[in-house]
Amino acid sequence: MTFLQGVPVVTVNTVVVGTGSAGFCAADRLWELGQTDVVMVADKVNAGSSRNAGSDKQTYYKLTLSGGDGDSVREMAQTLYSGGAMDGDNALAEAALSARGFLRLCDLGVPFPQNRYGEFIGYKTDHDPRRRATSVGPYTSRSMVEQLEKKVHRNGTTIYDECRVVDVIVEDGAVAGLLVLRTDVPHDGAESPFLLFRCTNLVYATGGPAGMYATRVFPHGQWGASGAAYRAGVHGKNLTEWQFGLASTHPRWNVSGTYMQVIPTFISTDASGEDPREFLTEALGDYGQLMSLVFLKGYQWPFDIRKALDGSSLIDLLVYRETVLRGRRVFLDFRRNPVQESFDPSALSPEAYEYLDRAGVLFGTPIERLRRMNEPAYQFYLGKNPYVDLETTMLEVDVCAQHNNGGLVVDAWWQSNVEGFFPVGEAGGAHGVYRPGGAALNSGQVGATRAAQFIAARRTGDPRPFESSATRVVDAALALVAAASARAASGIPDNTGDLLDEVQVLMSAKAGPVRSAQSIEEALEQVHAWLASYEATVSADASSRRSINRTFLVRDILTSAYVYLSAMADYVGHGGRSRGSVLYTDPAGAIPHGLTELPDVFRFTLDGGALDDEVQETSWEPSGDDPAGRMSFRWRPRRPIPEDDDFFENVWREFRETGNVF
Structure with a gap:
């Protein structure tokens, strides 16, 4: 090992930063493709959203792999692209590689449900015209990361834990290295607490910059490290596009799906927990409308401004008014029905009535309906810290930051504007304004795979001097x-x-x-x-x-x-x-x-789609006049979905003769 300024230097072809499902996927794909000169870096291996976040039924989005419903790569790409402000080459790649990434996870041991004939059954999620969604339960992404981690350990890839990203090192527009702070080494000891990596490539799987928000459902320990990338000259893309939704705050967990479909009562209190009020009735005087809108939050969970004028997202705004504008606290009470003691299902909208009727829960209190429909959703809070028994205790909630659809700029191979820098997972800005539920998990696997393919084919050289x-x-x-x-x-x-x-x-x-x-x-x-x-x-x-x-x-x-x-x-x-x-x-x-x-x-x-065909890119650069740095922006047309020649003989010949898919 060499040293620079007393700091040890590790020389390696590729450093994968982050140990979530995207990071482990990238490391494993690189190894499978023959690029074994790889190490991984994490601030805490067991932290992060992949391992610790979820919902009542965490969704994975992929191409339809069951039944008689029609689907195609092009159609799935169009679904992703229609979310607005998404580049078409990213949409096409996410569709084209979705089956490959999904089936790889199945082979590694992620127990996605299938029928006796091997079809992977799906359901419809938000912004999804098909039934492309699937799930293994509350912890889909945890199951993914656990199986991928086992594979990476079998590969023998070295992982450096307890490392805080300090700065990305760039020479002449290309990655040259990474400086980290070893948080397990005392600063006043004989050993340097810093560690330098000299590398040709950085796969940046650090997650979104969750640390910016106080009111967030991101798990403890998920901070992100986007600031270092911006300081190094990596551009941002669609940074304005966050996703917010109702979540419990202690513990942090999305209250989507069954938690809303059983129609709990919304209660607000003062800061000390006194003066309880059922506040939704202030704006929603119609009993049936109130219950129906709460029900719809189950599968219209993300706050969606299009549903705020006359739909279920009014619920989010009323919660926001209580917590942010009035300084009160909001709770879900599963022990009692909204408005009146007895539950009157005849007042529900036809959609809500039919759903709850088919589930056999047109009776009782919200907790009785919850335990009948989804007992694991009740048991989940019993096993968390802090422990919450929904039979006896109200659950505190707020409108929380949940996911950044924007992020660091990526091209069709998930390489940024800085050569050798590949943001994957939530760190990469591959999404548009809207995305189907579960598309982020697919995007992480696809982006990691694409980055690994490009590195293994084109970027296997030694690191440059730095x-x-x-x-x-x-x-x-x-x-x-x-x-x-x-x-x-x-x-x-x-x-x-x-x-x-x-x-x-x-x-x-x-x-x-x-x-x-x-x-x-x-x-x-x-x-x-x-x-x-x-x-x-x-x-x-x-x-x-x-x-x-x-x-x-x-x-x-x-x-x-x-x-x-x-x-x-x-x-x-x-x-x-x-x-x-x-x-x-x-x-x-x-x-x-x-x-x-x-x-x-x-x-x-409403924006009304006026900017759907544009992408905002953001860049930071140092300034002698301003210690905070200088910002610049550009708006460009989004890249369309590619129209490549798909005649087999032509593609086969080019692939045989050149292998030039890069």
Whole structure:
């Protein structure tokens, strides 16, 4: 092993950053393709969304593999593309490789359900015209990551755990390396807490920048590391497009599916848990309408601005009003029925009535209906920390950040604008405004496979020299730690924890599911101030590994927040209006359901698909005039779905003679 500035250097062809289902898939695909010069890096192997997130029936989206319903690669690509602002080559690749990725998982041991003849049965999910969805239950992605991890261990791939991403090293527009902080090594010991990787490729499977939001359903330990990528010159794509939805907050879990279909009562209290009120009735005076809209949240779970005017997403806005605008807390009470003690199914919409009738639950209380329909959904909360018994206790919920459809820019092979940098999984901005439920799990497998194929075919060379750029990065990291430690030693309290809390609360309040040009500008001004003064004001205890870790974590989150808020401001300036899972306040817009008693912050105008054929790209670059950096943006036409020659003899000849699919 060599050293640079006292920091050990590991030289390898490819570093896979992140140990979720996309990261492990990339590492395994590389090994299978003959590129074994690979290592993996993780801040915590057992953390992350793949291993710890889910819902009552976590969905995986793939090409139809059962029954007599028609389907095709092209049709699935068109479904993905129709979500708006999605590039067609990504859509086609996700459709074309969906069966390959899915069946690989089956072969590795993920128990997707099949019938006695081997058909993998599907169901219809949101934004899905077919029945392409499947599931292994609440922890589909956990099952995926566990089986992929076993395979990677069998391959013998080295994994470096407890490593915080500090900076990506780029030379002449191409990846040269990665600097990480080893959080298991004391900073004041003899061993350097930093580690350098000199590499030709980085597969960036770090997940979305979940650490930006306080109100989030992302599991503890899912932070993301997008800030380092932006500082290295990687561009962002569709960063404005987040997905929000109702979730329990203690523990964090999506309350989709059966949790809503059994029609629990929504209760709000003051901050101390007193003054309980059944608040939905303030806006929904019709008993049948109230129950039917709650039922629909089961499979219309994500907040969808198109369903806010006269549909189920009004529920999300009413919860948001209680928690954000009124400062109250919201709970689901499964012990009693909404509005009246007895359940009257005759008031339900035909859709809700038929569903609950077929399930045999037109009776009793919500908890009785839940345990009859989906006993594992009840048992789930009994096994969590904190423990919640829905038979005896209300469940606290909020409208939470759940997934970023945008992310780091990717091409048809999931390579970014920086040569050798491949963002896969949620870190990569492969999605558009809308996506079918479960499409993210498919996208992670496809992106990881495409990146591995490209690396194994085209990027097997040795890493380039990186001494000068790596020295600058290491010197900057050492200087940041020295300055922050000196402030703490001089008596200035450690402020890393406070800064982390403050940026998260600010982002949830000003840039969550309800935003305005004013709230975005207010948040951007504050985040800019924090980031511009960060190196001069951050204070961290040198004896605390957690504190030094947060020094780099908070910088990464502030960078991400600055880039994302800048993209939101540009979106509004470009004429963007409410779409996807976000309401942008428009004083001239309409009020949901015509309810004039709702606050004006809920007035909005639908985008109506005006920007569906455009993609917003965002880039950060250092600036001598501004320590926070300078932002730039471009709007381009989205790439159409490719129209390649699919005549077999032509494709076969080209594949035989050149193998040039890259």
